[in-house]
Amino acid sequence: MKIINVLLPVWMLLLSGVVISGCSSQNESTPQTENHATADEHGSEETQHTEEEGEHSEEESEGPGEVHLSEEQMASLNINVDTLKAGSASSVIQRPASVMYDMDRIAKVGPRIEAKVVKVLKDLGDYVEEGEPIAQMSSVGLGKIKANYIRLRAAMKKEEAHFKREQNLYEQDISSQAELLQAELEYEQAKAELDAASEALRLYGLSHNDIQNIKAGSEIPLSYFYLSSPLSGTIQERDLSPGQTISPSETPVHVADLSKVWVMIDGYEQDIRYLETGQGVELSIRSTPGTTFEGTTDWISYELEKETRTMPVRALFDNPEGQLRAGMFGTARIYTNSKETAALIPVGAVQQIEGTDRVFVPGEEPGSFRPVAVTLGNERDGFVEVLSGLTPGQAAVVSGAFDLKSALTAATRSADHGH
Numbered sequence: 001m002k003i004i005n006v007l008l009p010v011w012m013l014l015l016s017g018v019v020i021s022g023c024s025s026q027n028e029s030t031p032q033t034e035n036h037a038t039a040d041e042h043g044s045e046e047t048q049h050t051e052e053e054g055e056h057s058e059e060e061s062e063g064p065g066e067v068h069l070s071e072e073q074m075a076s077l078n079i080n081v082d083t084l085k086a087g088s089a090s091s092v093i094q095r096p097a098s099v100m101y102d103m104d105r106i107a108k109v110g111p112r113i114e115a116k117v118v119k120v121l122k123d124l125g126d127y128v129e130e131g132e133p134i135a136q137m138s139s140v141g142l143g144k145i146k147a148n149y150i151r152l153r154a155a156m157k158k159e160e161a162h163f164k165r166e167q168n169l170y171e172q173d174i175s176s177q178a179e180l181l182q183a184e185l186e187y188e189q190a191k192a193e194l195d196a197a198s199e200a201l202r203l204y205g206l207s208h209n210d211i212q213n214i215k216a217g218s219e220i221p222l223s224y225f226y227l228s229s230p231l232s233g234t235i236q237e238r239d240l241s242p243g244q245t246i247s248p249s250e251t252p253v254h255v256a257d258l259s260k261v262w263v264m265i266d267g268y269e270q271d272i273r274y275l276e277t278g279q280g281v282e283l284s285i286r287s288t289p290g291t292t293f294e295g296t297t298d299w300i301s302y303e304l305e306k307e308t309r310t311m312p313v314r315a316l317f318d319n320p321e322g323q324l325r326a327g328m329f330g331t332a333r334i335y336t337n338s339k340e341t342a343a344l345i346p347v348g349a350v351q352q353i354e355g356t357d358r359v360f361v362p363g364e365e366p367g368s369f370r371p372v373a374v375t376l377g378n379e380r381d382g383f384v385e386v387l388s389g390l391t392p393g394q395a396a397v398v399s400g401a402f403d404l405k406s407a408l409t410a411a412t413r414s415a416d417h418g419h
Contacts, residue, residue, distance in 0.1 A: 069368075069369070077403045078400045079399070082398045084344065084395075085343070085344055088377070091274075092334070093334040093336060094331060094381035095332055097283060099261055099285075100262050101258075105231070105256065106255070107231050107255045108253075109134060109251060109253040109255060110246060110248070110252060113248060115137040115138060115139035115225070117136075118242065119135065119136040120238070127233070127234050128233065130230065134226075134255075136227075137226070138223045138224050140223055146214050146223075152197050155193075162186065165183075204225075231255060231257055234255065234258055236254045237253065261316075261317050263281065263283055263314070265281070265314070265315060266312070267300070268311065269309065269311065271311070275300050277297050277298055278298075280296060281294070281315040281317075283315075284331045285324070285328050288323065291323075295318070296315060296316055298315065313334070315332065333383075342377060342386060343386040344385060344386070345386055345398060346382055349396065349397060349398045351371070353405060357374050357376055358372060358373055359371065359372055359397065360397040361395060373389055
């Protein structure tokens with residue numbers, strides 16, 4: 001059953017019309033009259049067969065030809081073409097990885113004083129700017145502090161006016177210096193009390209403008225305030241609803257800036273001597289095959305995990321389109337030595353054809369592929385160096401090479417039988 005499963009894609013290709021270019025011939029029949037063939041005719045036939053054999057042997061010496069696939073065949077087979085990158089087997093470390101939020105770009109938002117939710121203004125998935133309100137809250141305690149602030153502001157203005165009046169009277173020799181000093185002291189005390197109340201309001205999350213706009217007799221109750229976002233991002237978690245009482249220890253709303261994410265890589269103990277910050281990382285995600293993301297290592301742990309014996313390595317990735325999401329799993333390739341100039345290719349992309357290591361590359365026509373002879377170097381973590389035959393920057397088939405080899409082999413045998 002295993003043999004049938006392996007050959008099934010090949011026979012499907014053959015039945016649907018895989019074409020191989022290389023050795024082609026036309027069988028020509030020379031009409032003959034019975035019992036009238038001459039020696040010259042036999043000689044010409046022998047010469048013709050000899051020439052055809054020579055042509056075949058010459059064509060065969062040029063190596064295997066191209067495989068031509070239709071769009072339907074390309075869609076049914078997992079043929080993946082990618083640009084080869086420079087490196088060496090010793091300079092690429094391939095390890096499991098997972099995506100998580102950049103903890104420097106996520107805010108867990110909650111009130112700084114016990115408050116009740118009046119109205120939720122933003123929902124899950126909504127984008128908010130820094131300082132934009134998320135929910136309207138009401139706090140009796142905050143309302144009392146605001147009322148006290150209004151009283152202290154009025155008292156300060158009264159003492160300020162009294163102090164200025166005493167200054168004028170003193171300059172006119174109507175008031176004594178003692179009265180002036182007493183008025184100044186009372187003014188400074190009132191101002192200090194107002195400043196203390198203002199700072200208390202700032203501790204509870206009110207901005208300078210919010211404090212300046214506090215006034216009595218407003219349509220908005222003094223107990224009302226807004227729960228605002230401290231950064232620009234997307235609301236990823238919301239655990240509050242109207243009427244709910246929230247304590248200062250709770251953070252029911254999470255806002256995340258997804259423009260950058262962290263990728264946590266499970267390094268091995270033997271990788272320690274090769275790793276350092278600033279190295280390039282290429283990430284492949286299981287849910288998005290054929291797509292790679294590029295980032296840079298920015299932290300390497302000094303401690304191995306006790307249970308798994310792996311060493312956490314963190315890489316920072318740009319994520320402007322939001323394709324990378326927290327919780328995704330994939331494979332990270334860390335390039336530890338960017339000075340190497342050999343081309344790196346997955347081991348499975350190299351196939352033995354006619355006793356030679358070959359890699360398939362795209363042909364001139366869409367859907368065509370031809371095998372190129374290569375010389376291989378060292379191998380590590382599923383990648384092998386290509387020392388000659390291909391260079392970094394060239395396009396090559398990195399997955400699906402076995403199917404192409406099977407199609408090429410089957411088509412070649414079919415062409416041989418035709419001769």
